[in-house]
Amino acid sequence: MPKTFFIDTSRCTACRGCQIACKEWHELPANKTTQFGWGSHQNPQDLNPNNYKLVRFSEHLDGDVIRWNFFPDQCRHCVSPPCKQVGDMTHENAIVQDKATGAVLFTEATRKFSELDFEDIRDACPYNIPRRDPETGQLSKCTMCIDRVRSGMLPACVKACPTGTMNFGEREEMLKLAAQRLERVRKTFPEAMLADPDDVNVIYLLTDAPENYHDYAVASLVPVRPMDRKSFLAVLGRPLR
Template identity: 50%
Template sequence: MSNGKSILVDTSLCTGCRGCQVACKQWNNLPGTKTKQIGTYQNPQDFSFETWKVVRFADGRQEDGKPYWYFFSDMCRHCIEPPCKISIEMTVKDAVIQDQATGAVVYTEKTKQVQFKDVMCPYGIPKQNPKTKVLTKCTMCIDRIKNGLIPACVKACPTGAVVFGDRDKILDMAKKRVTELKKTYPKAMAINPDEVRVIYIVTDNPKKYWKFAAGV
């Protein structure tokens, strides 16, 4: 496989506007879903078979008496060695494609033959359509990439918090950005950059953003 592509998500630049979340719905023809208010601005509360991107809100929280608000534009990490692909292909071959040019991990209709409970993902990403039993998640907009376009979520981001490009350039960009942020935020880090293609930069403990932020 070539070096492929990567996406950098700099949470320090995210305003929680949900533009990426809406763009994902629009491009992939995913319907709106009924949700309910449970005391947070986050909406919806998690992924579903028709919601592949969620902007998570760590709102109304405090540490040492000081409030903090963090936003986390959550999506499939498109792992370099995807556990989901490994676990799925233990029972069903060719149900998951890892594109050679980009590294994008894409599910096929064959995933309906898989026992959902057996699918391993440290980030809690894949979901199952209860009617068709097909598994769904972000495709990295591989259809757009193949036609010379950038992923819809990247295109929609108004602050430049989400960037797409060749993996080596994204890794270099992440390293430089973390170095810069550490001057103000000593805990700044890139989450698992050597293991995933969707790399998050955070300025605090990853677990403050989302329980699966660090893949634990």
């Protein structure tokens, strides 16, 4: 049975404890950052090889009310991961899916991917997650803290979250919790929704329209791109020659 995160954004205060905990556990170096927008504390500006987790800030006017939305972004550990389907066409099993947990993992063999291969893999991801270290070529993203999970511990970001936003456990248990929270949150936010719950193992509860969080909050927001050759063949299930 796969493991699943339930991320209840209605409870997120944007303290960024999860983002820092992720960096600390994985011993990821600091990035040079700059303030990039009036009123936004999002930092760094985007996911990168040293940030597997990023709390995104988004502000908009809803009638007379200013809505400030927080979105702790990370890999969704897709049930059928498109990144793996495309990656397997060039280097089989450089991207693996752990049977016990459902975690999608970028192994060291991802260094064999060319820059073009990487672009195909990133384009295949509906959530714009994969990043590449420009020096080593290693592809990077959230690992589900597989070392901690295999030892019976919670992922670092879940352990660090003080508000109950980050939850982790068996998929059935998380789906039940998500349904309960959705019912409750809808009393205040009638448009509240779960983001792509059937397709991913990182399920977000949103209180606002997905486009008011992030361009890639749900798969359906991804602009329709002309399909590259590898993605096309992956869809057809045919080998790349």
